[in-house]
Amino acid sequence: MRDAYHDELDALAEQLVEMTRLVGVAITGASTALLDADLALAESVITADDAVDRLRDELDHRAMDLLARQQPVASDLRVIVTTLKISADLERMGDLARHVARAARRRFPDSAVPTGLRSTIVEMSQVAEQLVAKTGSVLVTRDIEAAVQIERDDDEMDRLHRALFTELLDVSAPYSVEVAIDVTLVSRYYERFADHAVAVARRVVYLVTGQHPSELAESV
Amino acid sequence: MRDAYHDELDALAEQLVEMTRLVGVAITGASTALLDADLALAESVITADDAVDRLRDELDHRAMDLLARQQPVASDLRVIVTTLKISADLERMGDLARHVARAARRRFPDSAVPTGLRSTIVEMSQVAEQLVAKTGSVLVTRDIEAAVQIERDDDEMDRLHRALFTELLDVSAPYSVEVAIDVTLVSRYYERFADHAVAVARRVVYLVTGQHPSELAESV
Numbered sequence: 001m002r003d004a005y006h007d008e009l010d011a012l013a014e015q016l017v018e019m020t021r022l023v024g025v026a027i028t029g030a031s032t033a034l035l036d037a038d039l040a041l042a043e044s045v046i047t048a049d050d051a052v053d054r055l056r057d058e059l060d061h062r063a064m065d066l067l068a069r070q071q072p073v074a075s076d077l078r079v080i081v082t083t084l085k086i087s088a089d090l091e092r093m094g095d096l097a098r099h100v101a102r103a104a105r106r107r108f109p110d111s112a113v114p115t116g117l118r119s120t121i122v123e124m125s126q127v128a129e130q131l132v133a134k135t136g137s138v139l140v141t142r143d144i145e146a147a148v149q150i151e152r153d154d155d156e157m158d159r160l161h162r163a164l165f166t167e168l169l170d171v172s173a174p175y176s177v178e179v180a181i182d183v184t185l186v187s188r189y190y191e192r193f194a195d196h197a198v199a200v201a202r203r204v205v206y207l208v209t210g211q212h213p214s215e216l217a218e219s220v
Numbered sequence: 221m222r223d224a225y226h227d228e229l230d231a232l233a234e235q236l237v238e239m240t241r242l243v244g245v246a247i248t249g250a251s252t253a254l255l256d257a258d259l260a261l262a263e264s265v266i267t268a269d270d271a272v273d274r275l276r277d278e279l280d281h282r283a284m285d286l287l288a289r290q291q292p293v294a295s296d297l298r299v300i301v302t303t304l305k306i307s308a309d310l311e312r313m314g315d316l317a318r319h320v321a322r323a324a325r326r327r328f329p330d331s332a333v334p335t336g337l338r339s340t341i342v343e344m345s346q347v348a349e350q351l352v353a354k355t356g357s358v359l360v361t362r363d364i365e366a367a368v369q370i371e372r373d374d375d376e377m378d379r380l381h382r383a384l385f386t387e388l389l390d391v392s393a394p395y396s397v398e399v400a401i402d403v404t405l406v407s408r409y410y411e412r413f414a415d416h417a418v419a420v421a422r423r424v425v426y427l428v429t430g431q432h433p434s435e436l437a438e439s440v
Contacts, residue, residue, distance in 0.1 A: 064301060071291040081284060081304065088308070168397055177388055180400035188408060 005070050008062070012083050013139070015059045019090040020136035020200075022052050026097035027132055027193060031125030033104040034186065035118065037111040045101035052094035059087045075210070082207045086139075089196040089203075093132065096193045103186050112182040116173050117164065121183075124160045124190040127153055131197040138201055142208050150201035151213075157194035161187050225290050228282070232303050233359065235279045239310040240356035240420075242272050246317035247352055247413060251345030253324040254406065255338065257331040265321035272314035279307045295430070302427045306359075309416040309423075313352065316413045323406050332402040336393050337384065341403075344380045344410040347373055351417040358421055362428050370421035371433075377414035381407050 026045050033042035063080050066072070072080060103112050113121050131153050138147045164187045167173075168180055175183075205213045246265050253262035283300050286292070292300060323332050333341045351373050358367045384407045387393075388400055395403075425433045 064297070067287070067301070068293050068297055071293075073288050073291075077284070077288055081287070081301075084301065084304070085308070088305070165401060168401060175397055177395055177397065177400040180397040181385060181388060181404045184401045184404040185408065188405065 008066055016086055017136055017139050019055045023090055023093045024132040026094055027128050030097045030100035033101050037108055039108045042101040042104040046098050049094045049098040056087045056091040082203050086200050086203050089199045093193050093196045096189045099189045114179055117167055120160055120164050127157045128190050128193050131194050135197045135200050138204050144205055147201040147205050151198055154194045154198045161191045228286055236306055237359050239275045243310055243313045244352040246314055247348050250317045250320035253321050257328055259328045262321040262324040266318050269314050269318040276307045276311040302423050306420050306423050309419045313413050313416045316409045319409045334399055337387055340380055340384045347377045348410050348413050351414055355417045355420050358424050364425055367421040367425050371418055374414045374418045381411045
């Protein structure tokens with residue numbers, strides 16, 4: 001039988017999964033708002049980020065409370081401190097989805113993404129959605145191999161980020177400075193979004209194994 | 221007389237101040253490398269960031285060890301958990317300084333900053349240097365008023381960030397897409413650098429008062 005303390009640890013874990021779900025909804029909505037110049041959707045993503053921030057605050061508060069009351073050691077201590085770090089990553093992913101939505105709002109009724117760059121941004125948004133879905137599932141399953149797979153998806157995001165700059169610089173299809181600013185920022189938001197997904201995955205590896213992924217690679 | 225435990229807490233605080241000092245050296249070097257197209261300086265900033273990362277790892281390790289061995293409650297617990305969060309902000313500030321240095325290296329022997337945008341980037345670098353110096357001093361003095369002042373400096377950084385976009389879009393002095401990409405990224409790095417300084421300052425306010433700055437504003 002589980003005690004109240006471990007029920008509280010489980011509740012923390014569930015809250016992380018719920019944050020990940022909200023961040024997934026946010027990046028999907030932000031990407032659609034960006035690509036379809038959908039103002040109402042952009043506004044709703046921007047507003048909805050408050051819920052992610054509140055969940056983070058609540059989660060941090062509960063984690064601190066558990067640390068103070070239960071004085072955990074070893075793996076339980078690791079779980080709680082790692083939870084605090086993961087909630088910070090997820091909160092930041094929510095901010096980045098909101099930034100994408102704001103970029104969409106700023107150019108409305110135009111799209112911030114010109115036709116020629118659309119397919120790369122579509123790919124970036126798809127990789128971002130896959131990453132957050134996999135992050136949520138790694139948080140539940142604690143599957144180390146799936147966590148490592150997230151790093152490979154991030155390599156794909158980095159490749160798209162670089163490809164977009166090459167496309168922007170294509171002299172046969174000259175883009176304006178305004179487009180260059182918008183697309184550079186949006187691309188950077190997606191890239192950072194992916195970095196934080198990788199950070200969460202690495203923290204799960206640390207949670208499960210007690211080792212950081214780099215140490216693990218060295219010890220294998 | 222202080223016990224060994226409180227000596228260890230002091231050592232953590234000193235390590236945060238040392239990280240801040242290294243981050244200050246990094247942003248100063250990165251800014252000079254960027255503005256003067258100084259490749260050797262850019263390389264040294266890029267290499268030096270490893271020391272910041274190592275300090276963060278060491279600090280996190282010691283903080284976790286203290287949590288496990290001493291089972292702190294109340295304000296000591298708050299100090300240790302806040303230390304973990306501050307070290308994450310400082311580590312990120314180091315990364316952002318390194319990003320500025322990389323932008324300088326990418327365009328060498330040219331400068332990534334065209335003459336017309338130079339003065340705004342100079343101002344941004346000065347605000348960044350002031351912010352990190354003030355952050356270091358707030359970590360030592362725990363002066364709440366100085367911590368609040370850091371938020372005002374960040375407002376100035378946000379103003380410069382917006383001004384730079386206006387300058388980039390000035391049709392009477394058309395810039396290339398390449399310049400737009402470089403300057404947008406560099407400006408974003410400085411802006412995020414400042415955001416993390418604000419985050420550190422807010423955490424110090426929380427450390428000292430037990431309240432988040434927003435709660436404090438509401439309760440005044």
